[in-house]
Amino acid sequence: MSTQHAAEQDITVLGKVTTAFGVKGWVKVYSYTDPMTSIFDYxxxxxNIxxxxxxxxxxDGKPQGKGLVAALEGVNDRDAAVALSQIEIAVPTSELPELDEDxxxxxxxxxLKVFHTDGQLLGQVKELFDSGGGNQVMVISSCAGSIDSRQRMVPFVGAIVLSVDLDEGQIQVDWEPDF
Known part of the structure; x- marks a missing residue:
């Protein structure tokens, strides 16, 4: 174990330790990666302690029931594993695989701010989640300048999400504001 001084923007959270598993220092892991076992690629x-x-x-790391368990160097008993309960797991962002352009x-x-095709600001992406079956959904909350104070859930699919511009900090969607 070593301490790393890193700016928040250089770290990407991949999951969290939920609790101890057994008496030999193993921990239960909740992974945000897809597939969930990809967290073991690192x-x-x-x-974050x-x-x-x-x-x-x-x-070591492996699937266990519907979740994952891991053995970490320096965590050798149940008490040490319990001390890590509800702790975020991250990696340096530079270690993430390169993605395709789209x-x-x-x-x-x-x-990111979300705009309708006619230029209306619908809000800002608060979070994303998988609604099952591989369908991702953006939760869009109101922000300064948005057309109303509604929260919207917009599917993140090609027919609706027309463009993502990370440099400009915006997403253009074909999603009616009344939905």
Whole structure:
């Protein structure tokens, strides 16, 4: 284990430790990656302990029931594993795989402003989630300048999301404001 000083924008959260698993220091892991086992593609994780990112080598990891469990270097008993409960798991953003030109990580979309094709500002992406069956949904909340104070849920599919411009911080959608 080592301490890493990193700016928040250089870190991407991939999941969290939920609780201990067994008595030998294993932890249960909730992964935000798709597929969930992709979190094991990273040999070291950063855990946010008391506001500081600390590096832990992953000794072993595997599916367990409907979730995942992992053994981390330096975490050798149940008490040490329990101490990591509800701690975020992250990696340096530079370690994420390169995406194709038309692909985006969810964290890149959060905070972008969403405009209708006619130029109306619908709001800002608050979060994204998978509604099942591979369907992603953007939760759009009102922001300064938006047409109303409604929260909208807009499917993130090609027929609706016409463009994403990370440099301009905006997404253009063909989604009626009344929905």
């Amino acid at each position: 040999p070291s994780w950063l855990l 008391d506001g500081q990112w600390r590096s832990y080598k992953v000794r 692909e985006h990580y969810w964290f890149q979309l959060q905070g």
